[in-house]
Amino acid sequence: MSEVKILLAEDHLVVRNGIKLLLDSQENFTVCADVNNGREVLELLKTGLKVDVLITDLSMQDMDGLQLVQEMNSLYPDIKVIVLTMLNCPQHVCKSFENGAKGYLVKNVGAEEMVFCIKHVHKGGRYLCEEIAMDFVQMSIEKHNCIPMPVDLSELDLSNRELEVLQLLSEGLTNLEISDKLFLSKRTVEGHRQNLIEKTKSRNTPALIKFAMLNGLIK
Incomplete structure (x- = not known):
C-alpha cells in the first residue's frame, strides 16, 4: 500500500494528539499536519501542502466541519474527507455525505x-x-417493517467459514x-470479510451486515 498523507483538524488538543x-504508529500512514479548525486547513493547503486524506471534527470554532467539507469538495476534490465527531444524528451524517465527505466516524470508534x-x-x-x-x-426495519427474505446460498457460494465470520462480524467482533x-x-x-463484501456486492462492512440481516444470513 502506498503512503497515505493525512491532515487532521480537531480543536481539542488532547484528542488531536x-x-x-495512533495514526503515526500505523505503517504507511503519515500525519503531515494537525490544526485547530477548518480555516487553518484551507490556509495550510494554500501553501501547497499535499495530502491524501483530511480527517475533521464537525464542531469547531471559526469554521465548522460541515462548511469545511463543502469547501474541500469544491476546492480540493481529490482530497478524501473523513468526518470524526461525537455527533451521530442522521441529519449530520446525511449532510456530511451530501457536502462531499467520503467517510463518517464517531469518536468512540x-x-x-x-x-x-x-x-x-x-x-x-x-465508509x-x-x-x-x-x-x-x-x-x-422498524419504519418499513422489513421481513428478512432468505437468499439462495448456492448463488452466493458462501463457505461455512465465511458464514461463521459473517455471524461474528454482526456481533461486533473485530x-x-x-x-x-x-x-x-x-x-x-480480513480475506474472508473482503470475500463476503465482494460476493454480496456490498459497499463495505456495514452494508454487508445490513444485507445479511435483511436476507436471514445471520441470527
Whole structure:
C-alpha cells in the first residue's frame, strides 16, 4: 500500500494528539499536519501542502466541519474527507455525505475500524461507521417493517467459514477478536470479510451486515 498523507483538524488538543499518535504508529500512514479548525486547513493547503486524506471534527470554532467539507469538495476534490465527531444524528451524517465527505466516524470508534476506514476511503470507497450503520438498519426495519427474505446460498457460494465470520462480524467482533475465536490469522479473517463484501456486492462492512440481516444470513 502506498503512503497515505493525512491532515487532521480537531480543536481539542488532547484528542488531536491521541489521534495523531495512533495514526503515526500505523505503517504507511503519515500525519503531515494537525490544526485547530477548518480555516487553518484551507490556509495550510494554500501553501501547497499535499495530502491524501483530511480527517475533521464537525464542531469547531471559526469554521465548522460541515462548511469545511463543502469547501474541500469544491476546492480540493481529490482530497478524501473523513468526518470524526461525537455527533451521530442522521441529519449530520446525511449532510456530511451530501457536502462531499467520503467517510463518517464517531469518536468512540475503535482504532482498527478507524484504520480500515482510512484505507478504504483512500482507495476510493465510502465508509459509515458500524455503530451508526446498524442504527440506520434498525430504524429502517422498524419504519418499513422489513421481513428478512432468505437468499439462495448456492448463488452466493458462501463457505461455512465465511458464514461463521459473517455471524461474528454482526456481533461486533473485530478482525483480531474473530481470529482468536476461530484460531485463524488476522489476515485470513480480513480475506474472508473482503470475500463476503465482494460476493454480496456490498459497499463495505456495514452494508454487508445490513444485507445479511435483511436476507436471514445471520441470527
